[in-house]
Amino acid sequence: MAVIPLVYHPDERLTTVATDVPEIGGEIAQLAEEMLATMHDARGIGLAGPQVGRMDRLFVVHVPEDEPRVFINPRIIAASPDEGPYEEGCLSIPGVWADIQRPLEITVEAYDQSGDAFRLDAGGVLARVIQHEYDHLDGVLFIDYLTRRKRERLMKTYRKPGPEDDGAVDE
Numbered sequence: 473m474a475v476i477p478l479v480y481h482p483d484e485r486l487t488t489v490a491t492d493v494p495e496i497g498g499e500i501a502q503l504a505e506e507m508l509a510t511m512h513d514a515r516g517i518g519l520a521g522p523q524v525g526r527m528d529r530l531f532v533v534h535v536p537e538d539e540p541r542v543f544i545n546p547r548i549i550a551a552s553p554d555e556g557p558y559e560e561g562c563l564s565i566p567g568v569w570a571d572i573q574r575p576l577e578i579t580v581e582a583y584d585q586s587g588d589a590f591r592l593d594a595g596g597v598l599a600r601v602i603q604h605e606y607d608h609l610d611g612v613l614f615i616d617y618l619t620r621r622k623r624e625r626l627m628k629t630y631r632k633p634g635p636e637d638d639g640a641v642d643e
């Protein structure tokens with residue numbers, strides 16, 4: 473299965489709103505499979521379309537002790553009032569981690585790679601990753617939630633990986 477080159481911050485595609493997938497067919501199913509392969513190769517637990525240069529509203533998620541999941545044209549329809557911190561990272565900003573506050577439980581509706589609609593109640597890491605990936609479809613990165621001061625401090629040592637660094641990403 474082909475691995476797709478990752479898009480790294482800063483990149484305009486990571487701050488652009490993606491568009492709905494008009495029709496779920498073989499082409500988008502294959503893209504989802506390639507995104508899963510790319511995510512596994514990079515040892516990530518979530519990956520959104522814009523992170524592989526595809527401005528389509530889809531993302532893939534595979535958290536420990538769960539199956540790989542594909543979300544096409546997702547909508548988060550409910551979120552718990554309870555929020556909590558969790559240390560987040562991103563395959564598009566390698567080596568950068570920060571505690572981010574988000575709702576602990578969510579309900580999401582989406583289509584899978586066969587075009588079937590589903591609804592999922594998620595908590596724990598799964599709820600966390602779904603919200604992080606969903607943000608990517610709206611051009612939002614987890615570092616956007618930090619205060620400017622905190623973000624600047626955190627990003628001081630970050631260097632955008634070049635093509636020569638491909639395969640060196642370990643998170």
Ligand code: NI
Pocket residue numbers: 561562563564604605608
């Ligand atoms: Ni990310």
